[in-house]
Amino acid sequence: MTTEESISLTASQQAVVDLPWHTKVLVNAAAGTGKTTTLVRRIEHLVQEEELQVADILVLSFSRAAVRELSERLVQAGTVARRVRAQTFDSWATSVLYQEDPQRTDLSSVSYDQRIKMAAEVVERGVVEESERGEPQHVVVDEIQDLVGVRRDLVEAVLDRFRHSGFTVVGDVAQSIYSFQVSDPVARAGETGRFFDWLRASFPDELVEHTLDVNFRARTPEARAALGLGPRLQRMRTDADAVDLLRELSSLLSGVPSFGSLEDRFVQDSLREAEGTTAILCQDNAQVLALSAELDKHSISHQVKRGAHDRAAPPWLAALLEVVFDGKITEREFRDATERFEKTVSQPPAFAWRSLRRVAHAPGNRLDLFALRRAIVEERLPDDLTALVAHRLTVSTVHRVKGMEFDRVLFVEGSRVLRDVDDVQAAARLQYVAMTRPRLDLYRLDTPKTWMYRKANLLPSRAERWYLSYQKAQCNGIEVLDFDAVPARSSDSIEVEPAAIQKYLREQVSCGDLMEFRKLHDLPMAVDETPEYGLFHDGVRVGEASQQFRRDLRRLIGGRERDVWPISIEGMRVDAMHTTARRAGANAQPRLAEGDIWLMPRLGGIGRIIWCARVETREGTIQQ
Numbered sequence: 304m305t306t307e308e309s310i311s312l313t314a315s316q317q318a319v320v321d322l323p324w325h326t327k328v329l330v331n332a333a334a335g336t337g338k339t340t341t342l343v344r345r346i347e348h349l350v351q352e353e354e355l356q357v358a359d360i361l362v363l364s365f366s367r368a369a370v371r372e373l374s375e376r377l378v379q380a381g382t383v384a385r386r387v388r389a390q391t392f393d394s395w396a397t398s399v400l401y402q403e404d405p406q407r408t409d410l411s412s413v414s415y416d417q418r419i420k421m422a423a424e425v426v427e428r429g430v431v432e433e434s435e436r437g438e439p440q441h442v443v444v445d446e447i448q449d450l451v452g453v454r455r456d457l458v459e460a461v462l463d464r465f466r467h468s469g470f471t472v473v474g475d476v477a478q479s480i481y482s483f484q485v486s487d488p489v490a491r492a493g494e495t496g497r498f499f500d501w502l503r504a505s506f507p508d509e510l511v512e513h514t515l516d517v518n519f520r521a522r523t524p525e526a527r528a529a530l531g532l533g534p535r536l537q538r539m540r541t542d543a544d545a546v547d548l549l550r551e552l553s554s555l556l557s558g559v560p561s562f563g564s565l566e567d568r569f570v571q572d573s574l575r576e577a578e579g580t581t582a583i584l585c586q587d588n589a590q591v592l593a594l595s596a597e598l599d600k601h602s603i604s605h606q607v608k609r610g611a612h613d614r615a616a617p618p619w620l621a622a623l624l625e626v627v628f629d630g631k632i633t634e635r636e637f638r639d640a641t642e643r644f645e646k647t648v649s650q651p652p653a654f655a656w657r658s659l660r661r662v663a664h665a666p667g668n669r670l671d672l673f674a675l676r677r678a679i680v681e682e683r684l685p686d687d688l689t690a691l692v693a694h695r696l697t698v699s700t701v702h703r704v705k706g707m708e709f710d711r712v713l714f715v716e717g718s719r720v721l722r723d724v725d726d727v728q729a730a731a732r733l734q735y736v737a738m739t740r741p742r743l744d745l746y747r748l749d750t751p752k753t754w755m756y757r758k759a760n761l762l763p764s765r766a767e768r769w770y771l772s773y774q775k776a777q778c779n780g781i782e783v784l785d786f787d788a789v790p791a792r793s794s795d796s797i798e799v800e801p802a803a804i805q806k807y808l809r810e811q812v813s814c815g816d817l818m819e820f821r822k823l824h825d826l827p828m829a830v831d832e833t834p835e836y837g838l839f840h841d842g843v844r845v846g847e848a849s850q851q852f853r854r855d856l857r858r859l860i861g862g863r864e865r866d867v868w869p870i871s872i873e874g875m876r877v878d879a880m881h882t883t884a885r886r887a888g889a890n891a892q893p894r895l896a897e898g899d900i901w902l903m904p905r906l907g908g909i910g911r912i913i914w915c916a917r918v919e920t921r922e923g924t925i926q927q
Contacts, residue, residue, distance in 0.1 A: 310340055312337075312340070312341070312344065313337070313515070313516070313517045315513060315514060315515050315516050315517070316337055316340070316341045316344070316515060318513055319341055319345060319471070319513050319515075320341065320344045320345050320348050321348065322345075322471075322511070323353065323469070324349050324353035324355055324440060324441050324469050325441075325467075325468075325469040326469050326471075326511055327469055327470050327506050327509045327510050327511065328469075328470070328471050328472070328510075328511045328512070328513060329472055329499070329502055329503075329510055329511070329512045329513075330471065330472065330473040330474075330512075330513050330514070330515065331474070331475060331512065331513070331514040331515070331537075332473050332474065332475055332514075332515045333475050333477065333515065333518070333530070333533045334475065334477075334478060334518070334520065334530065334533065334735075334736070334739035334740075335518045335519055335520025335521055335530075335708065335739065336515035336516065336517060336518055336519065337515060337517065337519050338445070338473050338515065339369075339372060339373060339376060340376075341473075341515065342373060342443060342445065342471070342473065343373065343376045343377055343380060343384075345443070345471055346360060346362065346377065346384050346387050346443065347377075347380055347382055347384040349384075349441055350382070350383055350384045350387070351382060351383070351384070355440050355441060356440075357383065357384075357386045357387050357388075358436045358437075359439060359440035359441060360387050360439065360440070360441050360442075360443065361395075361439035361441070361442045361443070361461075362387060362388065362389040362390065362443040362445075363389075363390060363391070363392055363395055363442070363443070363444050363445070363458070364389060364390075364391060364392075364444075364445040364446060365391065365392065365445065365446040365449055365454075365705065365706070366391065366446075366690075366705065366706060367391055367613075367614070367686045367687070367689055367690035368690050368693075368706070368707060369389075369445060369446065369706050370389045370390060370391055370686040370687055370690065371686065371687040371690040373389045373445070374388075374389050374654075374658075374687040375654070375687070377389075378651075378654055385657075386657070388661060388685070389686070389687070390685075390686055391686045392419060392454050392457060392458070393415045393418065393419065394683075394685075394686050395422075396415075396418045396419040396421070396422035396423075396457060397410065397418055397422075397681075397682070397683060398683065399422040399425050399426065399430065399431065400418060400421055400422055400425060401681075401683070402425075402430055402431070402434045403425050403428075403430045410681065411680075411681070411682070416452070416453050419453045419454055419456075419457050420453045420456070420457075422457060423453070423456050423457045423460040426457070426460045426461055426464055427460055427464065429464075431464070438465055438468065439465060439468055440468050440469070441468060441469045441470065441471070442461060442462065442465065442468060442469075442470040442471075442472075443470070443471045443472075444458055444470065444471075444472040444473070445473055445474075445706075446473070446474055446705065446706055447472045447473065447474035447498050447499070448474035448475055448476050448477075448478055448479040448495075448496075448498075448499075449474075449478075449479060449480065449481040449705065450474075450498045451481050451482050451484055451485055451494045451497075452484055452485050452494075455494075455497065455498050455501075458498070459498070459501060459505075462502075462505070463505065472502070474498075474499070475533070475537070476495065476496045476499060476536070476537045477533045477534075477536035477537045477732060477735060478705070478732065478735070478736050478739075479494075479495045479496065479732055480701065480702055480705065480729065480732050480733050480736055481702065481705075482494040482495055482729060483726075483729065491726075495728070495732075518530060520708050520739075520742055521739070521741070521742065522742055522743055523743055523744065525559050525560075525741070525743075525744060525745040526739075526741045526742060526743060526744070526745055528555045528556075528558070528559065528738060528745065529552060529555055529734075529735050529738035529739055530739060532548060532551060532552065532735060533735070533739075535548060536548060536731060536732060536735055539728060539731065542727050542728060544728075545727040545728040545730070545731045546727050548731045548735075549727055549730055549731040549734065552731060552734045552735060552738065553734070555738070556714065556716065556734070556738065556747060557747075559745045559746060559747060560746050560747070561746065561747045561748075561749070562713050562746035562747060562748045562749075563748075563749065564749045565594065565597040565598065565601065565748075565749075565751075566597075571601050571603060574598070574603050574605075574696060575603055575604075577695075577711065578710075579695070579709075579710030579711065579743075580693065580695055580696075580697070580709045580710045580711070581695065581696050581697070581709060581710065581711045581712075581713065582696075582697045582698075582699060582704060582707075582709040582711070582712050582713070582740060583605075583696070583697070583698045583699070583713045583715065583748060584699060584700070584701050584704065584712055584713070584714050584715065584737045584740065585698070585699065585700050585701070585715045586700070586701070586715060586716075586733075587700060587753075588700060588769060589753040589756035589769065590700075590715050590750070590751055590753055591607060591698055591699065591700060592753075592756055592769060592782065592908065592909055593751040593752065593753050593756060594698055594715070594751050595607050595698050595907070595908055596908060596909060597751065598696075598698070599876060599908065603696070604694075604696065604814075604815055605694060605696040605697065605698055606691070606693075606694030606696070606697055606698070606878065606879075607697075607698050607699065607878060607907050607908075608697055608698065608699030608700075608703040608704060609691070609703070609785065610703060613691075613785060614682055614684070614689045615689055615691055615785070615879060615881040615905060616679055616684055616688070616689060616881055616882035616883065617647075617648070617649065617688060617689075617881070617882060618647055618879075618880040618881055618882055618902055619641065619644055619647045619648045619882075620675075620679065620882040620900070621805070621882040621900055621901060621902035622643070622644045622647070622809065622902070623637075623640055623641060623644075624672065624675070624676065624882075624900045625805065625900075626640050626643060627640050627672065630672060631665040631667075631669040631670065631671050631672065632669060632670050632672065633667075633668065633669050633670075634656050634668060634669075634670075637652070637656055637670060638652050638656075641655070649692045650687075650688070654687075655688070656670070658684075658685040658687055658688050659675060659685075659688070661685050662674065662675070662678040662683050662684060662685065663675035663677075663678055676884070676899075676900060679882060679883075679884050679900060680884040680899070691879060697709070701733050701734075701736055701737045702733075704740060705736065707740065708740055708741070708742055709740055709741055709742065710741070710742050710743050710744065711741060711743060711744040711745075711746070712737070712738075712740045712741040712744070712745050712746070713746045713747070713748040714737050714738065714745065714746070714747060714748065715747075715748045715749075715750055715751070716747060716748075716750055755771055755772060755773055755779075756769055756770075756771060756909075757769065757770055757771075757772050759782075759855065759858070759859060762858070762859075764858040764859075764861075765858075766854075766855035766858050766859060767855075768781065768782040768784055768855055769782040769909070770782060770859050770909075771909050771911070776861075778859040778860050778861075778912060779911065779912055780874075780909040780910060780911045780912055781855070781856055781859055781872065781909065781910050781912065782908075782909055782910075783852070783872075783875045783906040783907060783908060783909075783910050784851075784852075784906075785905055785906075786849060786851075786883070786905070787848060787849050787851070787852040787906055788818070788838050788846045788847075788848070788849070788903055788904055788905070788906050789846055789847060789848075789849045789883075789903070790804075790846055790847075790883070790901045790903060791804060791837065791838070791844060791845065791846050791847050792847065801901075804844075804845055804846075805901065805902055807840075807843060807845060808845055808880070808902050808903070808904065809902060811840070811841070811843075812840055812845070812877060812880065812904055813877065814877050814878065814879060814880070815876055815877060816840060816876065816877045816904075817840075817873075817874065817875070817876060818838060818839065818840055818875045818876065818877060818904065818906060819838075819839050819871050819872060819873040819874070819875065819910075820836035820837065820838055820839075820847075820848050820852075820871060820872040820875075820910065821836060821837050821839050821870070821871045822834055822835075822836055822868055822869065822870050822871065823835045823836065823837050823847075825866070825868060827857075828850070828853060831854055831857055831858075832850065832853040832854050832857050833853045833856050833857050833860075833868055833869075834853075834868055835847060835848070835853070836848040836852075836853065836871075836872065838904075840904075845904070846903060846904070856869075856872075860912070867914075869912045869913055869914055870913055870914065870915070871913045872910035872911065872912055872913070873910060873911050873913055874908065874909065874910055874911045875906045875907070875908050875909075875910045876906070876907055876908050877904040877905070877906065877907075878904075878905045878906060878907035879904075879905045880902060880903070880904055880905070881902075881903060881904075881905050882900060882901070882902060882903075883900075883901050883902075883903045884899050884900055884901070
């Protein structure tokens with residue numbers, strides 16, 4: 304393994320690393336220029352040479368994947384800097400709200416955007432200075448080009464509040480692709496580069512700017528194809544500039560090889576057998592759903608990249624809390640317990656131990672299991688634990704792989720002509736980001752048919768998910784989301800045995816397995832809901848559909864006086880297993896022992912809506 308110490312820095316990287324702790328520095332880092340290595344060595348310098356305490360350094364990034372990589376690289380460095388905690392903006396905002404009121408119980412129903420807005424107000428009230436950690440002496444912020452809306456407001460509040468602190472902020476305007484999160488078109492147009500402008504205006508005499516100027520990622524001509532357009536994208540200000548750049552990017556893309564169609568057996572075998580990492584990058588979620596369904600049809604294992612707010616507690620936590628139910632345990636007891644299910648623990652035991660103690664520490668270097676349960680319920684687990692382990696084949700929109708890199712990238716071209724593109728500047732930056740993700744190979748992939756995939760948020764009775772429709776005003780399938788599967792509960796007619804279900808999920812269910820929702824009765828749970836649906840795996844009931852899923856299904860199938868309901872929703876697959884807890888306002892769920900901590904599958908894909916029972920006969924399958 305390459306250690307951080309063995310990596311030689313360029314002159315531009317070293318210049319950033321060696322700056323004093325009180326320096327306010329903006330680092331312009333184009334794609335693949337060693338940003339993470341520079342940040343790791345910068346943090347080491349702050350601790351070892353500038354003698355800042357670990358608690359004096361606040362490190363914020365956009366995604367859990369970036370936080371996990373940064374945390375693991377700090378651990379690999381083998382210095383005291385490994386104790387510096389990197390967090391997403393969402394996670395840090397939540398922790399700030401708990402600093403103000405450790406006993407608050409209202410956050411489970413509050414969106415992440417609202418939490419961030421609340422946290423900015425808490426920062427301005429001086430709560431951070433009064434906390435145990437106190438005012439940070441140095442703030443590190445990654446991916447600043449994507450600070451828009453409330454996240455930009457939060458970081459501006461932090462840097463403005465702690466004006467005597469130093470900061471190291473890193474980004475690249477050419478890769479700014481998240482302005483779409485701002486709903487107002489006028490405000491959206493002004494978001495790109497706005498944080499850079501704020502920095503220069505707010506710290507005119509103190510701000511130091513550096514540029515990382517050597518690309519370490521791209522190793523082939525195909526992977527380097529778009530890099531030369533980066534400086535022009537950084538300077539882009541008008542739609543006319545964007546049109547020219549988009550045409551040049553499209554011309555460059557047309558010159559790379561076509562990978563073909565997923566219907567081609569050679570293509571299928573290549574995806575199954577290829578070494579290294581591959582990403583299929585799509586323009587929108589309809590393409591993601593369509594291509595994921597194709598991969599499933601051909602039994603090609605893959606992972607769909609989730610959104611930035613996705614937080615999945617690792618499955619081994621449920622096993623740990625079942626084996627060691629209560630009390631406070633030592634690191635040796637933790638290691639002994641996790642040895643029983645070590646194959647499911649994706650982090651080194653020492654790394655996992657340190658991460659858990661950040662939210663559940665007890666005196667004497669012990670872990671407080673009650674505090675750990677509460678952290679799971681309140682979704683306060685460290686970001687480096689909730690990031691999913693990377694799969695060798697990832698299917699994603701371009702937005703969701705921001706900051707990531709792969710050995711091979713297959714880019715799905717859009718089907719719209721240039722005149723139909725709503726925001727040509729955003730489209731140019733998006734294509735640039737996609738074309739600068741590969742280390743080795745860049746290919747074009749045939750565009751899948753997506754006319755039947757529709758956005759439910761465009762309907763009169765809107766729902767925040769996609770659905771499948773082959774005819775107008777008809778719903779043939781529904782997208783399943785992260786937490787649509789919840790623990791099963793007992794009823795007057797059905798007795799649930801939690802321990803038996805947990806054992807079955809642990810031993811019999813794997814990623815990629817098929818799941819289905821089956822109607823349990825015909826009585827709607829509320830006027831805006833369907834009846835209950837149980838979650839089944841190979842005929843065994845392992846959970847049920849969430850209240851939100853029942854509401855969205857009710858909206859999509861329509862009919863005010865409906866008395867006929869789908870008998871099942873089929874074809875969903877297990878994306879991952881995760882540890883979950885009973886949520887306020889959600890289905891009344893049974894208690895597993897006393898903990899309310901469950902192992903559950905996370906579902907993905909489009910579930911096909913089945914209205915009639917199928918009966919197998921000698922002549923074939925018939926519906927009745």
